[in-house]
Amino acid sequence: MSFSIDDELTxxxxxxxxxxxxxxxxxxxxxxxxxxxxxxxxxVTGKPDExxxxxxxxxxxxxxxxxxxxxxxxxxxxxxxxxxxxFETPPDQNFFYYSSGLTWPDxxxxxxxxxxxxxxxxEMTNLSLGSHRDGLK
Numbered sequence: 021m022s023f024s025i026d027d028e029l030t031x032x033x034x035x036x037x038x039x040x041x042x043x044x045x046x047x048x049x050x051x052x053x054x055x056x057x058x059x060x061x062x063x064v065t066g067k068p069d070e071x072x073x074x075x076x077x078x079x080x081x082x083x084x085x086x087x088x089x090x091x092x093x094x095x096x097x098x099x100x101x102x103x104x105x106x107f108e109t110p111p112d113q114n115f116f117y118y119s120s121g122l123t124w125p126d127x128x129x130x131x132x133x134x135x136x137x138x139x140x141x142x143e144m145t146n147l148s149l150g151s152h153r154d155g156l157k
Contacts, residue, residue, distance in 0.1 A: 028052075028056065031049055031052045031056065032053070033049075042098070044096050044097060044098030047098045050102055050106075051101075054106045054107070055105070055107050058107045058109055058110070058113075058121075059072065061109070061110075061113050061114070072110060073107070073110050073111075075107065076103070076104055076107055076108065077104075077108055077122045078100075078103045078104040080108050094129075103122070108122065109121030109122070115142065116142075118144060118145055119142040119143065119145060120142075120144070123140050123143045124143075127140060128140065
């Protein structure tokens with residue numbers, strides 16, 4: 021069995037369905053899993069599936085050509101594709117207990133030294149839970 025975007029059972033990497041060798045992140049698989057988690061969070065609210073907002077990170081935050089140019093240059097091609105496919109977490113819903121969802125563009129890169137930035141893809145829900153404000157890096 022191999023990965024198929026049309027078969028949820030193949031999205032999770034296992035010994036039978038190993039990670040694919042890619043140049044960059046496996047954005048398609050990551051976006052499928054991300055969107056599945058967002059959808060499961062929506063499902064437990066009891067609201068109809070067809071009412072779930074399906075706005076991607078890219079659609080919400082990259083709203084003009086200047087932003088398109090800036091972020092296309094700054095991000096790897098595979099991360100850009102992931103952000104173009106990954107849904108934003110609906111209002112009043114967290115992505116996970118510890119993560120509110122994908123980080124806003126102004127928090128995506130955090131400067132730690134003059135010549136070094138850290139990328140924070142998922143922001144924490146409660147900023148006082150840990151020793152730093154960063155989410156998943």
